[in-house]
Amino acid sequence: MVNVDTVYKTVLYILNKEQRGYITPDDFNRLGIQVQREIFEQYFEELNQQLRIPQTDNEYANRIKNLEEKIDIFKTTAACTGANPFTLPADTHRLGTLIYNVNSKEIQPVERNEYFLLNRSPLTQPTTSYPLYILEGTGGPSAAPSDVTVFPNTITTGVDAYYIKAPANTRWGFSVGSLGQYLYDSTTYVPTGVIVGNGILTFSITQNFTLAVDNTYTFTSPGGSGTGLVIDVVVSGGIATDINVTASGEDYITGDVITIPAASFGAFTSADLQITLAAGNFMANSTYGSTNFELHPSEQTNLILNILMYSGIVIRDPSIIQAAATMIQQDEALEKS
Numbered sequence: 001m002v003n004v005d006t007v008y009k010t011v012l013y014i015l016n017k018e019q020r021g022y023i024t025p026d027d028f029n030r031l032g033i034q035v036q037r038e039i040f041e042q043y044f045e046e047l048n049q050q051l052r053i054p055q056t057d058n059e060y061a062n063r064i065k066n067l068e069e070k071i072d073i074f075k076t077t078a079a080c081t082g083a084n085p086f087t088l089p090a091d092t093h094r095l096g097t098l099i100y101n102v103n104s105k106e107i108q109p110v111e112r113n114e115y116f117l118l119n120r121s122p123l124t125q126p127t128t129s130y131p132l133y134i135l136e137g138t139g140g141p142s143a144a145p146s147d148v149t150v151f152p153n154t155i156t157t158g159v160d161a162y163y164i165k166a167p168a169n170t171r172w173g174f175s176v177g178s179l180g181q182y183l184y185d186s187t188t189y190v191p192t193g194v195i196v197g198n199g200i201l202t203f204s205i206t207q208n209f210t211l212a213v214d215n216t217y218t219f220t221s222p223g224g225s226g227t228g229l230v231i232d233v234v235v236s237g238g239i240a241t242d243i244n245v246t247a248s249g250e251d252y253i254t255g256d257v258i259t260i261p262a263a264s265f266g267a268f269t270s271a272d273l274q275i276t277l278a279a280g281n282f283m284a285n286s287t288y289g290s291t292n293f294e295l296h297p298s299e300q301t302n303l304i305l306n307i308l309m310y311s312g313i314v315i316r317d318p319s320i321i322q323a324a325a326t327m328i329q330q331d332e333a334l335e336k337s
Contacts, residue, residue, distance in 0.1 A: 002293040002300045004032065005184050008172045010304050015311060023311050025172050025182055025287070032170040035306040036293055040167050043071050044094075070296040071164065080159040086148040093166040098148065100131050102158045107131045107150060115151065126151040173283075173290040189289030193248030194229055194281050196288070201231065201243035204281060206257075207274035211238045213266035221249065224256035224277065231258075233273065235265055240273055248289070254279045 008028050015021055023031075050063045059065075074093070080086035088095065098107040110118065110132050118124040118132065126132040132151045150159060173185040175197075187196045194200065217233045229249030234242035258275040265273070283289040293303060 002295055002297055002303060004170050004172050004290055004292045005186070007032070007293065007300065007303050007307065011307050011311065014304075014308060021311075025174055027311075028307070029169075029171050031307050031310045032172070032293065032303075035303055035310065036167055036170055036295060038306065039295060039299055039302055040074075043067055047071070070299070073294065073296060074164045074167065075162070076165050077160055077162045080148060080161050083156045084150050084153055084159075086150065086159050088146045088148060088161055089163065089165075091165040092146065092161065092163045094164040095135065096162045096164065098133055098150075099160045099162065100128065100150075100155060100158055101160050102155075103128065105129060105131060107133045107159070109133055109135060119151070128152065128155060131155060167294040168291055170293050171289065171291040173288050175288060185288045185290060187248065187283075187289050189283055189291045190248050190250045191282070191284035192226060192251050192253070193283050193289070194245050194252060194277065195283055195286055196245050196248050198244045199242050200245045201275050201277075201281060202241070204275050204278055205240060205243065205273070206276045207271060208239050209262040209265060209267040209269055209271045209273055211268040212240070212262070214238070215265075217265060218246075219260060219264075220247075222260055223258040224252050226250055226252035226256070229258075231275075233260070233265070238267075240265075243275060248283060252277055252282070254282070 008025070011023065011028065015023060047064065047067045050067060053063075055062050055064055075096070078089040080088055080098070098109075099105070100107055105128070108131070112134055115126075115132060115134060118126065134149045134151075135145045136147045136149065137145045148159070171189050173187065173189055174182040175185055177183045185196075212235045214235050214237070217235065218230065219233065220230050221227050222229065222231060226249050228247060229245070229252065230247035232242075232244040232246060233240050234244065254277060256277040258277070260273040260275075262269060262272050279285050293299070295303065
């Protein structure tokens, strides 16, 4: 994993050092997503090339081993959803193997015409011991195949996918300082999580109590449709005056009502504290929260150079494009020589 803040600040340093311009966080995030995908996709072409070339026996200089190490970061497994046809996990980029986990049997891929031929003979018909599957599209013009039909169709549960997931979109999150400057927010970005910070939910109080014991109270997963939210409720003068968020949680939705009993604060009235989450409370609707590059740490230099090259296009400086492209070509030549 490569720290997104390190990459962004390095890019800014190089651009600003020669007074070549500035790239905004929004532009950087867009370029970061594009560059990460390009580098990621290149792994598979490079692996294909290296498999045809004799390799050294040195443990650390074997190019195939090094490439596989970079790809291994994205290997994962998850259950397919649905009940035949199944749906692959949403983050599937390249499907590896399907397993029928009831008897730990690998499900063999076939084309539809192959299935028709195999199904005609009792000797080759699919069984739960020798299952088959057909991978087809979702029906959309640009959708990747995600529908899995397994044979025999008596298999309706227990299908696991071993696959390479797509890298998550990188994001340099920030808040705006008192001077209008961008301040890096290292909190992990969770779209359905609440923004982390002091006073974030103070104006979302829709019902308060009175005559409570002054103190700061901490609550974990206090309510709503999600989990993992941690808030500090500051009580002063007998009422809740500030709601600070220390952990964002996930799977919360707009309109969630978080109700905390008045007794939790030693209050002497029957009214409970109620906080109603608004759209503006979520990371998805803000600039807060960051996501690091998921690539191997050795790719930090490639990320910086490629983002610099695209930055030259954004700020319309051909010299930046040329300088970055030359350095990238030199690196590639060294790797392939």
